[in-house]
Amino acid sequence: MKRPQLEHIVFGYVFMEVRGSNIQALLLDMQQKGVVLHDVFVKGDRGTVGVCLRDFDAFYPACRKHGVKLRFTSRSGMPFFIRKLRRRKAMLVGIALFFVALYGLGNVIWQVDVSGVEDDSRQLVIQAARELGVYPGSWKSKVPEPDVIQSRLLKKLPNLMWVGVQMDGSKVRIEAVPKVPDVQPLNKTPHDVIAGKPGVIRRVFANRGTVMVKPGQVVHPGDVVISGNLAGGTKWVPADGQVFAEVWYNTRITIPLQVNQSALTGNHVERDYLTLGGLNLRFWGWQQPDYQATYERDETSDWKLGGLTLPVQWKQVTLYEVSPAQVKQSEDDAARNALALAAQDVRGQMRGDGEILEQTVLHREVQHGKLYETILTKTDENIGVAASS
Amino acid sequence: MRTWKQRVRRAATEWLSLPPDALLDVSRLTCLDGGQVIVENIHSLLRVADTAVEIDLGNSILLLQGEGFVVTLVAEREVHVRGVVGQISYLPKKEGQR
Known part of the structure; x- marks a missing residue:
């Protein structure tokens, strides 16, 4: 039930065995002097006493005076802990290293988030930010102020209306607003x-x-x-x-009646490699599947240290089982598909809205396992164009 | 013989209906479940052993008897004792002892 008190933790606490015939006198002496003793147990001329290390300077001479012998059984508290630490230099170095690493890694940008723009523009923004020194792994101290980044990004990317940069600890949030293309002014010059x-x-x-x-x-x-x-x-x-x-379009369509198609069955095995330069060390995934055909996909990590790509990388290889399959279609199906394809082709050529009025097969032929068709498509569409003159 | 100061204090305590240990210089003994004893306002710790603890309270002597006594705290005016308490007795002070 010994509860360490704050005083004992801060100033240190020693617990001793005492031996001598004058223990009672010692205790009385200490009590009269106001030295606080703890866990006093006395049986005959032996006993135990605990004393705060701060009071030990008063306690020890009294022991000598009363002829009581001491033997330390335990020491606890900060002073002893610090002395122990001094002896263990490696531990001190470790603690110091921990704080250095914590501080150092806290000063690195770990993530750059771009929001508000489409995927392709996002890549541009990330690239532009990288050129300004804002990328995962860069030092925060080398990165300019957010408002400077904002103005430079805007200058670099003229298709952005506004850029906001916010530093959130080790995370950089970039919010971009793209410019909306303005409406074309109506052609005011006379024309047909x-x-x-x-x-x-x-x-x-x-x-x-x-x-x-x-x-x-x-x-x-x-x-x-x-x-x-x-x-x-x-x-x-x-x-x-x-x-x-009414506009007529001629479309030539070729559709193979039989297609060799390989499909993934869904079975796959994974292999993990540690790559050292050009060397691949397999770390995980020893299964040898009996797949007839496989499709391999590699995914290599991009470990970096301060902008330098490390020679050590982790590679994950996934082997997928592939089953070759033949997709056959009948001539009727192929003809139906041909009509749909022709309609799709014509819709791509029509400007604006319009509709397909009629489709006529002008020519049909099956040769070399393929269906050849020429299809006439009649459409109703707006053919008017503003003349430039 | 009570001094004039003590008489005034006693009167004040009674008049204000305070607990007697607040103003009067009397000792106070708290015993928790026969396992822990706290004695406040003591004069001196006379004897400590595993079966008995003797404390001078000024006008009498407190004798705790029991087993496995450990004095968990000894301060200038206060003593905490842990152990199995068998008997608590107040003994009159012997002549010649202060």
Whole structure:
């Protein structure tokens, strides 16, 4: 039930065995002098006494006076601990090293976070920050002030509207706001609307200008559809409107009826290597799977020390089992796919909104295990283009 | 023979209905569960042994008897004793002892 008191921890505490016929007199003497004793146990002319190290200078002469012999059984508290530490230099060095490492590692930037921009811009921001000296592993003291980084980043990346840099301990947060591209001003110079593609006019909606064509009329690229000429040449305006015409597209499609496809079965084994220069030391993963075909994926760590890539890296290799599979499709399926592909192709060529009116297979042939098709697609789309003149 | 000062103190204690140990120079013994004894306001520690502890309280002598006594604290005015207490007795002070 001995509870160490704060005084004993700070100033030290010694516990002794005492021997002598005058123990009672010693105790009385100490009590009268006001020296605090602890855990006094006396039996005959033997006993134990505990005393605070601070009071020992008063205790010891009294022992001599009363002819009491002492034997120390335990010492505790800070003074003894410090003396022990002095003897163990390595431990002191270790403690010092710990604090040095803690302080040193606390002064390193461990993470750079970029938020507010798309992935591709994020890479640019990270790259720009790296050029300014802000990257994981750089010293905080070498990094300029956040507002300096902000202005330099803005200068480096003209497509950003605003950049905010915040240092959070060992973490740097960069928040970027990209510029929104501004709206193109309307073309104010007088011009015509001409046909951009050959087609048969279906409907013309003119907002401004004189309509020069009739539904059913065939137009060729460059033909004026809506003229900017008003009132017989007295006034020229920028013509504007939508010209819907039927446009024909020819698409050639080739679809193989049989495809060799290798698929991952989901089975995989992992291997961990420690790479030393060019040497791979396998550390984990000794399983030898009996896969017929494998696909290997490596993932090597990027261990760095202050910007230098270490020669020692950890490599994780994953071997996936691959099962070769043949994907067959019937001629009908292939033809259906061909139509879908043709529609997709045509939609890519249409500008703006428009719709596919009709698809006709002009030619179909199966040769060398492939389906060849020529498909005519009729669309209804806006073919009007503002002429540059 | 009580001095005038002591008489005034006693009167003040009674009048203010204070516990007698607050102002009066009397000893106070606290015994916890027969295992721990705290004696305050003592004069001197006369004898310590494993079966008996003798304490001078000024006007009488306190004798604790029991087994395995360990005096956990000895201070100028206070003594803490741990052990199995069998008997607590107040003995009249012998002649010639202060």
